[in-house]
Amino acid sequence: MNPIALFVTCLVDQALPEVGVATARLLRRAGFQVEFPQAQTCCGQPFFNSGYRTQARELAQHTVALLQPYEAIVLPSGSCTAMIRLEYPHLLADNPRWYYAARRVAAKTYELSEFLAKFAPDFLADHKLETMPLVSSKSPITYHDSCHMNRMLHLRAQPRAALRAAGYEIVEMAESERCCGFGGLFSVKMPEVSNAMTVAKLRLARQTAVTTLITADPGCLQQMRGMVCPGDGLVVKHLAVALEEALSGNAEEQEQ
């Protein structure tokens, strides 16, 4: 396979770089040559979701032009993947040239666990066999289904399969598909409701008695972390970080 493009998302680039690092390392371990197109910024979703279509369209064009040359694009985010795959073609439908370019980019854009399941299905399990022990069987985690990843991309099995293959035991929480309260700018426009939603989500996670909560979306990660007090025993981690820790064998090294 030719080099694949890593679109880390604006949030990971600026606030959660360790997620990008883990994603890049994981993809390299799986045998892919990874490139980081330097001109990338934001997929435009915050603007699209708050009604600023003109601004969203400009960022969509910027991103489509940037990602067009690559054979595949991988994102450590279900939400931004859904934006590129499902919204870009509609957003750019007015101009046939942009529409078809958006369609082509949409068709080769993947969320991380989806990409691994499709193009490196045995990598995690094989890697585990080669480098035992990875994560001890005493590493139970619980997984939050982020909304766009679950309901727009229908990716429920892939992140779980990846976590299991890397050696984690998944303890399912009740209502794993219940929104964490982020919702992009919703979390800023209606912070009281947003925070109450996060409290409800974290309560469900805590009921599992597991101390690690995994999500595949940087937005949810940021939101849930923001409502966890330091020292209250719950650690929120990105899927890529959890997988990379399991594979590199240093589960404790990259604590938030």
Place this chain on the structure above:
Amino acid sequence: MTATMREFRDRATIAIEDVRLQTALEAATGRFCTARAAALAKLPWVEAMRDQFKAMRAATLANLAQHLEQFERQATAVGAQVHWARGGAEACAIVTGIAQRRGVTLVTKSKSMATEEIHLNTALAQAGIQPVETDLGEWIIQLAGEAPSHIIAPAIHKTKEQVAALFAQELGQTELPADIPALTAVARQMLRAKFLAAGMGISGGNLAVAETGSVVLVTNEGNGRMVTSAPPVHVAVIGIEKIAPTWDDAALWLSLLARSATGQPMSIYTTVVTGPKRAGDPDGPEEVHVVLLDNGRSQLIGSKYEEILQCIRCGACLNICPVYREAGGHAYGSPYSGPIGAVLSPLLFGLEKYPALPHASSLCGACKEVCPARIDLPRMLLELRADLVAQGLASPVEQFLEQGAALTMRSSRVWQFVTAMGRWGQRPLLQNGRLTLPASLNPVGERQLPHLAAKSFRELWRQGEV
């Protein structure tokens, strides 16, 4: 009522801080969700039925005028009188007019969202006619002087203790035990007298069947049957979109309605009203009127919002909505709350009056997943948000920030420069790797604000640290 951002947030905060309300809301919506899922799971071909239902609703709306005219012909043929109301005031005038012509001073009502929408009770009271709600939940909130906070469970926000206090006050007693069977018995006793004394019964209509000119009501308390059969006059107020062309369509409709709403295979009472009492009938009203209410619906036909008219008011989207489950129904400032209310209220009553509602969603998509007609509510919320911006209803500060941020992000160089400034600017605020702001300055309340990492991913990449 209105729902500006400030109003919505303030009302939601009251609900969030009310521990009893939160407990009641979480438990009731949770029960509804579980019951709905179990009921649908038992239905063979449920997904195909939903597809068929959606197709039927879409096809009906595409020829709505024809179906409404057929309904009018058939209803008139069996002796009902059909009235067309363009707006709420017109509908209220029609209903109060009928009551005044008959010299009615007391009316009983069964639960109806359409009459909530047009504030019929206020209009009746102003005309000197006393309306008595007979659905238990509606009666409770009528006694409390409140608006419904849920489409099918209007008093979902009330505890049994609060209900006991309301009933005691109505009975002129100091105290009543907060015991549900005992309270229900009190309501039965008090409402029975009203049923017998009322000169007119007012109902809504869950649907109207065009081929026979019938109005169909579902209730779990039997009050709908009392309201439509005991008084000499029955008036049904029904939105023009709630039309089923045939009884086959109605059967499909009813098979999804109760299951989606409460998880019941059918509501306890399904009442069909086809004209007034005929010669030889032992009971039934002498006059039946059907008021077909437009109130902004017809202008949605052919627009990008037409799909919202497929709604059958089952309330499934409210129960599953994580925003509704925290904020409660009153935050929306409209008889229609939850995701359906967030779309419908601005469309029927004005986007300028309800500018917060399109934003009262994290766009999680749970509503679309449970809607029996698979209405794409998140899509319509996004369209309404775009309308807010296009119509200049977004605040100048928001417009400035959004446009500025987008401009910054159009160039990775500008983006890097601005984020570098941010890194420098946040330094005095960072303590132990956390951004610390005085609580009054934190725009997201008790939530820890995110901050920019010491080095961005692109810096790490360029420095070969990835």
